[in-house]
Amino acid sequence: MERKTVHLKNQASNLTPGTKWLGKWNRNPYRIVKKLGYGATGSVYLVETRTGQAAVKIGENKMSLTSEINVLKHFSKVKGNVLGPSLWDVDDIEIGNETYPFFCMEYLKGESLLEFTKRKGVEWAPILMVQLLGDLDRLHREGWIFGDLKPENLIVTGPPARVRWFDVGGTTKIGRSIKEYTEFYDRGYWGLGDRKAEPSYDLFSTAMIFIQTAYRERFNKPSGNENSLDYLSRRISNMYPLSPYKKILLYALKGKYTGAQWMKKDVMAAIEARSYKRSNTKKITRSAHPVKKKARSGSNLRKNNRNKENSSYRVEIILTASFLFLSSILYFMGQWM
Amino acid sequence: MSGGKIRQILLLTDGCSNQGEDPAAVAAFAKEKGITVNVIGILEHGSAREHGMKEVEDISMAGGGVSQVVYANQLSQTVQMVTRQAMTQTLHGVVHNELRHILGEEQEMEDLPPDKRGEVMEVVDELGENISLEVLILVDTSASMKAKLPMVQEALSDLSISLNSRTGGNHFSLFLFPGKRKEVEKVLDWTPKINSLTGTFNRLTTGGVTPTGPALKAALYHFEKRQDRRSLIEYGEEDGPFEESGF
Numbered sequence: 176m177e178r179k180t181v182h183l184k185n186q187a188s189n190l191t192p193g194t195k196w197l198g199k200w201n202r203n204p205y206r207i208v209k210k211l212g213y214g215a216t217g218s219v220y221l222v223e224t225r226t227g228q229a230a231v232k233i234g235e236n237k238m239s240l241t242s243e244i245n246v247l248k249h250f251s252k253v254k255g256n257v258l259g260p261s262l263w264d265v266d267d268i269e270i271g272n273e274t275y276p277f278f279c280m281e282y283l284k285g286e287s288l289l290e291f292t293k294r295k296g297v298e299w300a301p302i303l304m305v306q307l308l309g310d311l312d313r314l315h316r317e318g319w320i321f322g323d324l325k326p327e328n329l330i331v332t333g334p335p336a337r338v339r340w341f342d343v344g345g346t347t348k349i350g351r352s353i354k355e356y357t358e359f360y361d362r363g364y365w366g367l368g369d370r371k372a373e374p375s376y377d378l379f380s381t382a383m384i385f386i387q388t389a390y391r392e393r394f395n396k397p398s399g400n401e402n403s404l405d406y407l408s409r410r411i412s413n414m415y416p417l418s419p420y421k422k423i424l425l426y427a428l429k430g431k432y433t434g435a436q437w438m439k440k441d442v443m444a445a446i447e448a449r450s451y452k453r454s455n456t457k458k459i460t461r462s463a464h465p466v467k468k469k470a471r472s473g474s475n476l477r478k479n480n481r482n483k484e485n486s487s488y489r490v491e492i493i494l495t496a497s498f499l500f501l502s503s504i505l506y507f508m509g510q511w512m
Numbered sequence: 513m514s515g516g517k518i519r520q521i522l523l524l525t526d527g528c529s530n531q532g533e534d535p536a537a538v539a540a541f542a543k544e545k546g547i548t549v550n551v552i553g554i555l556e557h558g559s560a561r562e563h564g565m566k567e568v569e570d571i572s573m574a575g576g577g578v579s580q581v582v583y584a585n586q587l588s589q590t591v592q593m594v595t596r597q598a599m600t601q602t603l604h605g606v607v608h609n610e611l612r613h614i615l616g617e618e619q620e621m622e623d624l625p626p627d628k629r630g631e632v633m634e635v636v637d638e639l640g641e642n643i644s645l646e647v648l649i650l651v652d653t654s655a656s657m658k659a660k661l662p663m664v665q666e667a668l669s670d671l672s673i674s675l676n677s678r679t680g681g682n683h684f685s686l687f688l689f690p691g692k693r694k695e696v697e698k699v700l701d702w703t704p705k706i707n708s709l710t711g712t713f714n715r716l717t718t719g720g721v722t723p724t725g726p727a728l729k730a731a732l733y734h735f736e737k738r739q740d741r742r743s744l745i746e747y748g749e750e751d752g753p754f755e756e757s758g759f
Contacts, residue, residue, distance in 0.1 A: 200625055236602070241633035248630065265626040276626065351641045352677035354596055356588060363673045370677035 187233040187268070198266030199274065204230060212433060212508040215355070216240055216344050218267065221282060230260070230341075233268060233277040237259060243344040246319070247280065250343070257316055259343045283341050285332035295336075297416040300388040301446050303331065303338045308439035310340070311377050315349070316433055317450045320372035322347045323355040344494045349374040359393040360454035365403045368394075368430050368476065373429040378438055382427035389414040419449050444483045515757065517600050517644045519547045520577070521731050522595060524587075524664055525652035526554045528567055529724030532695065535567070538728040539575030547735055549575025549728070550598045554660055555583050571724075576682065576702055584660040587667040592674040595647065596640075603636045603643070642679040646702070646738075647671075647730045653688045653713075654722045671737040672706040689727035696700075696723070696730040 185221045194207045206219040211230060216239040233238035247262040264279040282477045285291075292300050307329070314321060323345030333336050345355035352371040353361075360380040362368035368379065387393060387405070397406040402423075409425055411417045423441045529535050539549040565581045572579035578598045582590045583666060585741035611632070625630070652658075652665055668686070675682045683702045691697025700706070 190642050238633065241629055242637065244626065245630045245633060267626065276629075307724075351637075351679070352674065356589075363670065364588070372677075470747070 185274060186270045190218075190220065190233070190270075190459065194346065196268050198264065198277075199269055201264060201266050203207055203264055203279075207231075212356070212472065214342055214344065214484055216243065217277075222279070224279065225262075228282050229263060229279050230282040231279045232276055233275050235275075237274075237276065240278060243346075244276075244278050245343075246343045247278070249317075249319070253317055258310070258317065258319075260339075260341050262283075264319060280341075283330050283332055283339055285330040285339070287386065288326040288329040288331055288338060288384070289391060291331040291336070293391065297389060300385060300416070301442055303336070304385050305439055305442050305446070306338045307340075307381060307384075308378075308435045308442065309380065310338075311374070312435035312439065314346075315374045315377070318349050320347050320349055320353070320374065321345065321377050321380075322353045323357060323360075323430065324384065325342040325357045325360050326384055327357075329384075349373060359387070360490065361430075362430065364396065365407070365428075366404060367428060374434055375427075375432060378427045378432050378435060379430060381435075381438070382424045385420065385424060386411060386414075389417050419445050517646060518599055519593065519646045519648075519735060520598055521547060521549045521575070521648045521650060521728065521735075522591070523549065523551045523571065523629075523652075523724070523728070524554060524569070525551065525722070526556070526654075526657050526660065527722065527726060529722045530571040531639065531719075531721045531726070531728070533725035534569045535728050536574040538725050538732065539571045539577075542728065542732050543574065543576040545732065545735075545758045546634065547575075547732065548577040548598050548602055550577035551579040552587070552594055553579065553581035554587065554657070554664075555581060556656075558747035566699065567724075571728075579722065584599075584627060584663040587640060587660075587663045588670040591667040591671045595671060595675070596734045598634060599640055599643075603639050607632055607636055607639075607702060619692075629674050640728070641678055645675060645681070646683045646685075646735070647675075648685045648687065650687050650696075650727055650731050652724070655720055665713050673687075687731055688735070689723055689730075690721050696727040741757050 190207050190210070192207050192209050195205065197204055197308055204225065206223040208223055208228065211219040211221050217232050219230055219232045222229055232240060232243075244262070244265050247259055248265075248333065250258040251262050258282040262278060262280050266277060266279075267274050268277050269275075273443065277448055288303065292303070310322065321340065321341070321343070324340075328340050328342040329338055330341055345353070349372050351372050353372055353376060356363070356370065358364040360383045362379040363368070363370045368376070368495075370376070390410070393457040394410070396403050407428055408421075408425055411421050418425065420442065423438065423445060426432060426441075427438055526645050536547060542549050544584055551572040552648075554563045554680065555565075568579050568581060577600065578594045580594050613639070649668060651661075653661065672682075682704055684700065684704070684706050685698070685702050686700035687698050689696040715718045
């Protein structure tokens, strides 16, 4: 790789499968299996390590990964380490004459959020949102805001399906300002708030992701003078799968949820109400027929009974009549003789 | 950075200067005065024309700042990113100098083990959040910029949102060039928020010349005037003297 005369910036982003190196400080061996992707701050590779497969992110420049590493370190101190991928090693890689920072983390295997909901159906979207909101709640309680929350930073692992985030580069301490964001998921872009790191910032992004699962692609803000809240509200109404969650989504877009747990509770209630309603109507339709049938057959029965009653009544009358007739004939015959 | 402040000039332009002194020279002088010059080059949509974009890089290099060439629709995110980056860069510079004092001349940031680097970054983040920032925005309003001005306006209010989400104080000032009768015109004096821009760009008459150098010089002078006035009026009080509006 030393022989390559590519642009400096690309050296760390163009490592070929099979490339091996030892970390500069910790001397851990790595071998590249394949490239997984690249982000604003660096490239991610699947690598073979002493302990198995892992993901390695190599930074574009000297300081680019430092914030992300700091965040991951904080996360690994949190009990249970549920907030992000586990951080295994932080080191430098020397390529040619240049040194680039890298870190090694748990490899999350799965598919992107949008691919998943496209393949499995949109009814999965609210479920994944509930999972995400639970994670956000824990993150917020630890004093952090995710910041650059978007489908590209979310992956669905499993089965069982579980949404996980992996790029924590935009994660910011509560109270500071958001530095990394993507316009579509940023309330500042929509003119619906500032970029202060607070729970409602992440909840806005969550709502936008939810909306995107129905549309499958991003759209631009309205040109001209249309109020962006009205516009988004219209966008939500246009998509049938979103309608049960419209109230919740608007509440989040307005920044009215103060904590992820409240939004989570509401989404769960909406899912429940929906499935209850559905199973209820099902029950009604399912039970309606037999009931009707029973009713119909019941009345038939009764009718039959009535017929039977009628006929037996008639028989009785005929019998008594003929009896009276015969006995009167016998009487007259007796008189006659 | 001077007196716990970061001072920046943000230049938005779409091409070559054609009047007055070399803007890169003025930028180099600004750097010496502790003012960073950042430049955003705005491309014509549909054309891959990099013509005139060399100057963009030259000015920012001379001014110790950051440059970026983008299409008008990417402006919002770029403006805030460039400002942030330049801020972090400045702060890193300051912290590096301090470290060099402590660790010795030859010590560079990357010579530190990753752990220590993380700690330095925390310090820089903390500073970037709390430090006061003064940004003088210089917008090229020559004829070819006319169609892009609404985007510029949007990007500037977006920048205001971003920076005002920080804990530290902000002051913005806006200059346009060429001005109506002069080479450069001040449309907004130091103010903590840029939401009073609506309309400013609409009543503009765009001119033909691009006096980037003189405009930078005027910006520099405006910074200096502020500095002088402060040192004359009061000394100890932080951030106080800018409560009164206008000159």
